[in-house]
Amino acid sequence: xxxxxxxxxxxxxxxxxxxxxxxxxxxxxxxxxxxxxxxxxxxxxxxxxxxxxxxxxxxxxxxxxxxxxxxxxxxxxxxxxxxxxxxxxxxxxxxxxxxxxxxxxxxxxxxxxxxxxxxxxxxxxxxxxxxxxxxxxxxxxxxxxxxxxxxxxxxxxxxxxxxxxxxxxxxxxxxxxxxxxxxxxxxxxxxxxxxxxxxxxxxxxxxxxxxxxxxxxxxxxxxxxxxxxxxxxxxxxxxxxxxxxxxxxxxxxxxxxxxxxxxxxxxxxxxxxxxxxxxxxxxxxxxxxxxxxxxxxxxxxxxxxxxxxxxxxxxxxxxxxxxxxxxxxxxxxxxxxxxxxxxxxxxxxxxxxxxxxxxxxxxxxxxxxxxxxxxxxxxxxxxxxxxxxxxxxxxxxxxxxxxxxxxxxxxxxxx
Amino acid sequence: xxxxxxxxxxxxxxxxxxxxxxxxxxxxxxxxxxxxxxxxxxxxxxxxxxxxxxxxxxxxxxxxxxxxxxxxxxxxxxxxxxxxxxxxxxxxxxxxxxxxxxxxxxxxxxxxxxxxxxxxxxxxxxxxxxxxxxxxxxxxxxxxxxxxxxxxxxxxxxxxxxxxxxxxxxxxxxxxxxxxxxxxxxxxxxxxxxxxxxxxxxxxxxxxxxxxxxxxxxxxxxxxxxxxxxxxxxxxxxxxxxxxxxxxxxxxxxxxxxxxxxxxxxxxxxxxxxxxxxxxxxxxxxxxxxxxxxxxxxxxxxxxxxxxxxxxxxxxxxxxxxxxxxxxxxxxxxxxxxxxxxxxxxxxxxxxxxxxxxxxxxxxxxxxxxxxxxxxxxxxxxxxxxxxxxxxxxxxxxxxxxxxxxxxxxxxxxx
Numbered sequence: 135x136x137x138x139x140x141x142x143x144x145x146x147x148x149x150x151x152x153x154x155x156x157x158x159x160x161x162x163x164x165x166x167x168x169x170x171x172x173x174x175x176x177x178x179x180x181x182x183x184x185x186x187x188x189x190x191x192x193x194x195x196x197x198x199x200x201x202x203x204x205x206x207x208x209x210x211x212x213x214x215x216x217x218x219x220x221x222x223x224x225x226x227x228x229x230x231x232x233x234x235x236x237x238x239x240x241x242x243x244x245x246x247x248x249x250x251x252x253x254x255x256x257x258x259x260x261x262x263x264x265x266x267x268x269x270x271x272x273x274x275x276x277x278x279x280x281x282x283x284x285x286x287x288x289x290x291x292x293x294x295x296x297x298x299x300x301x302x303x304x305x306x307x308x309x310x311x312x313x314x315x316x317x318x319x320x321x322x323x324x325x326x327x328x329x330x331x332x333x334x335x336x337x338x339x340x341x342x343x344x345x346x347x348x349x350x351x352x353x354x355x356x357x358x359x360x361x362x363x364x365x366x367x368x369x370x371x372x373x374x375x376x377x378x379x380x381x382x383x384x385x386x387x388x389x390x391x392x393x394x395x396x397x398x399x400x401x402x403x404x405x406x407x408x409x410x411x412x413x414x415x416x417x418x419x420x421x422x423x424x425x426x427x428x429x430x431x432x433x434x435x436x437x438x439x440x441x442x443x444x445x446x447x448x449x450x451x452x453x454x455x456x457x458x459x460x461x462x463x464x465x466x467x468x469x470x471x472x473x474x475x476x477x478x479x480x481x482x483x484x485x486x487x488x489x490x491x492x493x494x495x496x497x498x499x500x501x502x503x504x505x506x507x508x509x510x511x512x513x514x515x516x517x518x519x520x521x522x523x524x525x526x527x528x529x530x531x532x533x534x535x536x537x538x539x540x541x542x543x544x545x546x547x548x549x
Numbered sequence: 550x551x552x553x554x555x556x557x558x559x560x561x562x563x564x565x566x567x568x569x570x571x572x573x574x575x576x577x578x579x580x581x582x583x584x585x586x587x588x589x590x591x592x593x594x595x596x597x598x599x600x601x602x603x604x605x606x607x608x609x610x611x612x613x614x615x616x617x618x619x620x621x622x623x624x625x626x627x628x629x630x631x632x633x634x635x636x637x638x639x640x641x642x643x644x645x646x647x648x649x650x651x652x653x654x655x656x657x658x659x660x661x662x663x664x665x666x667x668x669x670x671x672x673x674x675x676x677x678x679x680x681x682x683x684x685x686x687x688x689x690x691x692x693x694x695x696x697x698x699x700x701x702x703x704x705x706x707x708x709x710x711x712x713x714x715x716x717x718x719x720x721x722x723x724x725x726x727x728x729x730x731x732x733x734x735x736x737x738x739x740x741x742x743x744x745x746x747x748x749x750x751x752x753x754x755x756x757x758x759x760x761x762x763x764x765x766x767x768x769x770x771x772x773x774x775x776x777x778x779x780x781x782x783x784x785x786x787x788x789x790x791x792x793x794x795x796x797x798x799x800x801x802x803x804x805x806x807x808x809x810x811x812x813x814x815x816x817x818x819x820x821x822x823x824x825x826x827x828x829x830x831x832x833x834x835x836x837x838x839x840x841x842x843x844x845x846x847x848x849x850x851x852x853x854x855x856x857x858x859x860x861x862x863x864x865x866x867x868x869x870x871x872x873x874x875x876x877x878x879x880x881x882x883x884x885x886x887x888x889x890x891x892x893x894x895x896x897x898x899x900x901x902x903x904x905x906x907x908x909x910x911x912x913x914x915x916x917x918x919x920x921x922x923x924x925x926x927x928x929x930x931x932x933x934x935x936x937x938x939x940x941x942x943x944x945x946x947x948x949x950x951x952x953x954x955x956x957x958x959x960x961x962x963x964x
């Protein structure tokens with residue numbers, strides 16, 4: 135029997151009416167002849183309520199108890215979804231993580247999958263069940279404690295089940311109807327993509343397009359799970375939404391597929407750092423230990439002055455980590471590990487990126503990008519590139535303008 | 550290490566402040582040198598919310614899914630209680646039913662305990678944990694599905710753990726401060742009992758005194774678990790509340806310990822039933838099948854008339870089961886199984902009972918009771934007796950008066 139995985143997020147199961155709406159989508163696939171594994175999130179708001187209680191009770195909480203409490207939201211939805219399907223005469227049952235059992239590491243609140251054994255669920259499909267409703271976001275540790283995967287883990291659960299059960303496809307139902315060339319709130323020219331390659335989606339996910347969780351895309355890429363992103367709130371068919379797939383499935387080869395942005399970036403520059411072998415490690419080691427997610431790094435060429443070699447080191451990180459980064463650098467200077475004359479912080483920047491696997495074979499993408507920004511008099515503060523993306527930092531006030539200019543320059547409104 | 554079981558009901562853990570208050574009571578016992586097993590209910594209102602969702606989703610719900618959904622309330626409280634204790638530097642962890650594992654029958658929503666293995670929790674006590682916080686009201690079936698024990702099952706969970714772990718005592722913290730000679734709302738002379746025998750508590754529990762669930766008292770009696778009922782909302786010490794214990798522990802031997810009442814009783818009389826061997830079975834069989842909980846039964850002596858033997862058969866049942874009982878009797882008449890001339894229903898009655906193990910050795914309790922009611926001109930409609938209780942049905946308008954008169958007649962205000 136062909137098998138589908140269907141995942142419904144918190145807004146898609148926010149109340150009993152929406153759960154019923156989601157169940158109707160499951161029913162349609164069952165009628166088409168699929169066995170279905172449904173992955174559900176907690177009803178929207180529930181997880182926040184539970185997290186709030188835990189944090190109020192114990193600010194430095196025991197993550198094992200956090201997981202035991204917070205995972206209950208998904209269990210409720212799973213039971214209600216199974217009941218809703220039963221009311222539609224579809225043989226269905228709910229599965230909590232420990233019943234599958236979804237085996238994870240012991241890293242509570244940030245656990246990773248170890249194994250998803252198929253035996254228990256396969257046995258129920260063999261008995262005639264058509265749908266297994268699995269509580270997302272959770273698993274069980276080797277010690278028999280409940281674990282969670284961290285926020286957004288339900289997407290990852292869905293992809294992991296699709297991989298484990300060899301699903302034909304993994305459909306992620308959410309509150310948007312697909313992946314767009316850029317955020318439609320910034321330009322009405324934004325166009326929904328029919329298909330996008332895993333690598334592109336991965337860059338877009340990590341660059342701030344909040345449609346899919348990065349980890350779920352990584353996992354899908356590794357196991358070649360075809361992912362479809364589509365809307366819970368519209369009538370959908372087999373052509374709806376956006377398919378995230380292997381690049382071999384994509385015929386068109388535009389240089390750029392999308393423009394992403396990230397508003398909450400800060401730029402920090404260590405001025406006149408004494409340059410020596412190992413200086414980068416001396417800077418970025420303490421930042422990593424302080425939990426700062428450094429993104430872009432630029433090192434200027436070294437200059438000789440005052441009898442030594444000096445450089446400026448610039449990096450970016452999320453705005454809310456600036457305080458931590460500053461403290462880590464001041465401590466490093468106090469301990470003598472790093473010498474610098476000044477630490478310049480600019481929290482008023484945004485990151486703009488163009489992404490596309492076609493970039494590999496199309497020359498001149500960077501030139502087009504820089505020309506388009508220059509035409510709008512937007513100054514570029516930092517540039518980094520990877521094989522399939524080019525990112526720049528600009529003043530935040532130019533963010534929307536930059537996105538629009540690049541969307542036009544690469545003609546993304548055209549299919 | 551001596552061990553206590555402490556149980557906190559829904560109102561005792563209704564919010565984070567009350568959970569903290571409950572945790573302070575646990576802390577006190579730990580400081581006295583006890584290992585403690587804490588049994589928690591769902592935060593008050595939560596179970597009703599979950600039940601409401603299930604019933605709205607599926608009026609004739611799959612009880613396995615009902616249990617999976619509804620049990621989540623206790624899991625949340627267990628985690629929050631463990632975190633609260635940890636904040637007080639008490640080594641504690643939460644246990645969901647399947648983690649213990651609490652083994653029950655497969656009778657979902659009304660499961661019974663099969664076994665509570667000690668190994669897992671004992672191992673944690675041996676590691677230095679002082680408190681095991683167990684989610685009440687739930688267990689796991691032989692098929693690995695979550696079960697619940699039915700409403701009020703947390704009391705039963707507490708007693709079962711006390712029996713399994715040989716606890717010194719099982720303290721039931723609730724919103725009243727003990728068991729009273731009668732309902733203090735009916736007479737201010739009502740007196741809190743220091744001790745009460747299991748058998749008496751059992752009669753009181755099933756007669757409408759809602760302090761403890763009947764099943765939990767039965768279980769406590771069978772395993773000789775000393776139960777203490779006391780208030781969550783007052784400062785308590787080792788002498789607070791009421792101890793429910795074996796009658797050997799009770800020195801005083803008053804004839805009557807308490808007066809109970811039940812408002813929602815109905816009296817039904819089958820008039821002129823054709824009397825023959827097996828007629829009682831022919832009546833009460835169909836009533837049982839229809840789910841009618843028949844309480845008192847009175848059969849008048851048989852009379853000879855119209856060439857046959859006839860009798861009147863009177864029984865009582867909860868008011869909300871009268872319709873069902875009527876239909877069962879009409880069906881029985883239609884099928885020819887039972888012949889009667891009329892079915893008289895009186896839904897305007899109340900049941901008053903006096904209970905006391907001393908009754909066994911004290912003569913004249915019934916006479917005192919009937920004299921006290923006669924002195925107030927209260928007509929007795931039906932009488933039934935057991936070894937340790939006498940119950941009467943009276944017009945409901947006399948209910949409070951009857952309770953007060955009996956409380957006075959047996960001088961229950963005196964210790």
